[in-house]
Amino acid sequence: MPQDPFDWIDRHHERRLAAGLVRDLRPRPADSPLVDLAGNDYLGLTRHPEVTRAAADAALRWGAGSTGSRLVTGSTALHARLEEELAEFCGFEAALVFSSGYAANLAAVTALTGPMDNGTLVVSDAGNHASLIDGCRLARAETAVVPHADPAAVRKTLDAHGGRALAVTDSVFSVDGDAAPLAALADACRAHGAALLVDDAHGLGVLGDGGRGAVHAAGLAGAGDVVTTVTLSKSLGSQGGAVLGPARVIRHLVSNARTFIFDTGLAPAAVGAALAGLGVLRREPQRAARARHVARELHRRVTAAGLEAVRPDAAVVSVRAPSPEAAVRWAADCRTAGLAVGCFRPPSVPDGVSRLRLTARADLSDRQVEEAAGTVVRTAPAV
Known part of the structure; x- marks a missing residue:
């Protein structure tokens, strides 16, 4: 009799159950x-009534979905406006909107590095979010995981490498809520000509002048060697993500980031909601x-x-x-x-x-x- 190809799933589930590590979905009610x-x-x-109304209005005008990838039919005037306003608010040259913050991180890490044979080193904080970790894995670049929030370890790792490199870190770590020493990390990177990628998912809307984010608060917004990612699903009350940075980096992502090229664009309702959320944050x-x-x-x-x-x-x-x-x-x-x-x-x-x-x-x-x-x-x- 042929072997059941999914028997291993049952054994895996039993082990997780015994360890108390089974995850369950719990649908929440509307109210x-x-x-x-x-x-x-x-x-x-x-x-917020402005945010929900903007989502509804965008769906009524542009449709329930974006209908395709951003490079085909998935870009609307709303997407372009959100990218302009996000970049201006956070202090960067340009921005690119993705269907999620996860997709934005995968795009930034993979498109800014590459396979091991191109010599790029990724220096990743041990406490980074899973999306950054997965980005490192998908990039197939040489990756060095350094101790948590330790600029000296980053500097030492870059010293030993000596070539092209990208340091990646959360701005605020999602497990403990502690902030990365961004200014010191930027100094370590600049001493070696390395770029710095910061996931500011938990900083946007909370830190910085008027909620402009941790990168802005650290005085790094708009720097030519700094790229940041944000999510629209936390402080802005919507869904989606974005990469912000120098215009040439954003141009590079449009042509090289697979989670941008091959993913369906963010739905207009989410774009409209994020724009409205950003408007409320500006005003309040x-x-x-x-x-x-x-x-x-x-x-x-x-x-x-x-x-x-x-x-x-x-x-x-x-x-x-x-x-x-x-x-x-x-x-x-x-x-x-x-x-x-x-x-x-x-x-x-x-x-x-x-x-x-x-x-x-x-x-x-x-x-x-x-x-x-x-x-x-x-x-x-x-x-």
């Missing part, structure tokens, strides 16, 4: 009663400061109660859990109490430490912040 500290709606714009820059304040307040309250949490540099608060099983139970108990929180555990965390991940939102009231922190403290597992 959830939970206070949401699990999503990434940092500025509270996902349901205080939302960025409020998101940071909420994160600091959550951190202050949970640590005052004796819990171990990483001090947030942006809008992510990471609270340590004693084990993967405890983290899952803790998140479930929070949900029962009316609070949605993120639950990060191996293999999603690079250090193997499980934690709850709380994401601050600018639209939370002081009372909601107090009650949310109280819920996290009250449901915490015994150590």
